[in-house]
Amino acid sequence: MSLDLQFDHIAFNTPSGVLQASLETLLGVAPGPRPPFPFPGEWLYQDDQALVHLIQRDDLHDAQLSHLALRTNHPASAVLERVRASGLHYRVAVVPQEMTCQIFVTLPGGLVLELDTPMPGREVEITHDYQQNQQAPA
Numbered sequence: 001m002s003l004d005l006q007f008d009h010i011a012f013n014t015p016s017g018v019l020q021a022s023l024e025t026l027l028g029v030a031p032g033p034r035p036p037f038p039f040p041g042e043w044l045y046q047d048d049q050a051l052v053h054l055i056q057r058d059d060l061h062d063a064q065l066s067h068l069a070l071r072t073n074h075p076a077s078a079v080l081e082r083v084r085a086s087g088l089h090y091r092v093a094v095v096p097q098e099m100t101c102q103i104f105v106t107l108p109g110g111l112v113l114e115l116d117t118p119m120p121g122r123e124v125e126i127t128h129d130y131q132q133n134q135q136a137p138a
Contacts, residue, residue, distance in 0.1 A: 010068050012064065014063035037136070066136065077124055090103055092104075
C-alpha cells in the first residue's frame with residue numbers, strides 16, 4: 001500500500017539571517033505565519049505553502065540540512081505502523097495549535113525524514129513535546 005506522499009517542506013538549522021535573504025531571492029519565497037514553537041525560526045512561503053522552514057541555531061556557523069518533510073492523508077496510526085515495521089529510529093510530535101502529527105524518522109546515514117499526517121485524535125503516543133523540550137526534534 002502506498003502512502004500517497006507529497007512534498008511538504010525542507011528545513012534547515014541555520015544561524016539567524018544566514019539563509020533567509022538568499023532563499024527569498026533565489027526561490028521567490030516570503031516569510032509567513034508559523035505555529036508557536038518554543039524555539040526561534042521562520043517559515044518561508046510560496047503562495048499558501050510553507051515551503052522552507054528555517055530553525056534558528058546561533059550555535060552554528062553555517063546552515064545545515066535539518067530534515068525533508070513529506071505529507072500524506074493517511075492517518076497517523078497507519079503511517080506509524082509502517083515506520084515501526086521499518087525498524088528505524090523515530091520520534092513523534094504534534095504541531096502546536098494544529099492537529100498535524102509529525103513522525104521524524106532517522107534514515108541510515110543520519111538524514112531525518114518528517115512524515116506529516118492528519119491526527120483527528122490522540123491515536124498515537126507522542127514522544128516529543130515541543131513545550132517541554134523547547135527545541136525541534138532531531
